Amino acid sequence: MQLINKKILITGATSGIGLKLVEKLYQNNNLYIIARNQHKINELQDKFPAIIAYKADLKNIDELQAAVKQFRLETENLDVLINNAAVQYTPTFIDNDFKFESINDEITTNFTSLCCLCYLLFPLLNRQSESIILNINSGLGLVPKTTSAIYCASKGAMNIFSQSLRHQLKDTHVNVLQAFLPLVDTPMTKGRGKSKMAVEKVSTEIIKGIEKTILDHDIGKVKFLRLINRLLPSLAKQMMEKS
Numbered sequence: 001m002q003l004i005n006k007k008i009l010i011t012g013a014t015s016g017i018g019l020k021l022v023e024k025l026y027q028n029n030n031l032y033i034i035a036r037n038q039h040k041i042n043e044l045q046d047k048f049p050a051i052i053a054y055k056a057d058l059k060n061i062d063e064l065q066a067a068v069k070q071f072r073l074e075t076e077n078l079d080v081l082i083n084n085a086a087v088q089y090t091p092t093f094i095d096n097d098f099k100f101e102s103i104n105d106e107i108t109t110n111f112t113s114l115c116c117l118c119y120l121l122f123p124l125l126n127r128q129s130e131s132i133i134l135n136i137n138s139g140l141g142l143v144p145k146t147t148s149a150i151y152c153a154s155k156g157a158m159n160i161f162s163q164s165l166r167h168q169l170k171d172t173h174v175n176v177l178q179a180f181l182p183l184v185d186t187p188m189t190k191g192r193g194k195s196k197m198a199v200e201k202v203s204t205e206i207i208k209g210i211e212k213t214i215l216d217h218d219i220g221k222v223k224f225l226r227l228i229n230r231l232l233p234s235l236a237k238q239m240m241e242k243s
């Protein structure tokens with residue numbers, strides 16, 4: 001699918017990878033976003049006035065449903081849904097600053113909301129002769145690290161969900177893709193990690209994956225992680241435990 005004159009809905013477009021995707025896709029496509037922060041929405045629309053925004057906090061499923069309802073009133077079809085928004089909390093279960101509420105927040109934002117969006121927007125996607133759901137995943141969805149257990153689990157769940165949904169939709173017009181990212185230099189990873197991939201390069205790869213319909217697109221170091229995990233799973237576990 002060539003990303004020209006397409007209707008594309010992106011979550012998490014106010015920062016990091018989502019923002020870079022907006023910068024790259026805006027010129028040639030019609031962009032829609034679902035975002036929670038009105039100030040950031042305004043800033044984005046100042047720079048990209050044709051963007052149509054729907055306000056919802058993804059951890060509030062009622063708000064999300066209302067936003068999609070509004071979107072469906074105004075738009076009859078959709079070419080690409082990019083499920084990109086996520087949060088990652090780093091305290092472990094034995095840290096004093098671990099917040100109990102963060103468990104539900106992280107699972108709802110990173111996983112439940114995405115399942116809801118796929119379900120609610122499927123009819124619009126299936127009206128096109130070819131359409132795409134792209135779920136932005138992580139190497140941590142393949143092999144978890146020690147911190148951010150809920151984040152890793154939400155990405156693992158995304159992987160299983162995406163594969164099953166792909167089976168469910170195989171006789172429809174909707175392709176279900178995943179992009180598995182390495183550590184990327186964005187606000188999410190500020191102050192931690194080394195040798196991060198640049199957001200510019202990652203977003204170029206993501207767009208290439210959509211245009212070539214790559215089902216499970218391993219980007220950067222994730223290619224090696226998947227290979228090591230296949231050949232020597234205990235080594236992959238050891239590497240990631242220390243990362």
Ligand SMILES: NC(=O)c1ccc[n+]([C@@H]2O[C@H](COP(=O)([O-])OP(=O)(O)OC[C@H]3O[C@@H](n4cnc5c(N)ncnc54)[C@H](OP(=O)(O)O)[C@@H]3O)[C@@H](O)[C@H]2O)c1
Nearest residue numbers: 012014015016017057058084085086138181183184186188
């Ligand atoms: N950065 C990495 O190293 C890395 C690695 C692998 C995978 N990924 C994945 O790449 C995607 C983008 O990450 P990023 O690094 O670009 O992160 P980021 O810069 O922190 O951006 C996250 C985006 O998600 C939005 N968001 C978070 N919680 C939300 C909620 N409850 N409701 C609505 N929007 C919400 C944020 O909105 P606000 O601006 O309002 O906060 C922001 O636009 C995520 O799926 C992440 O898991 C990232």
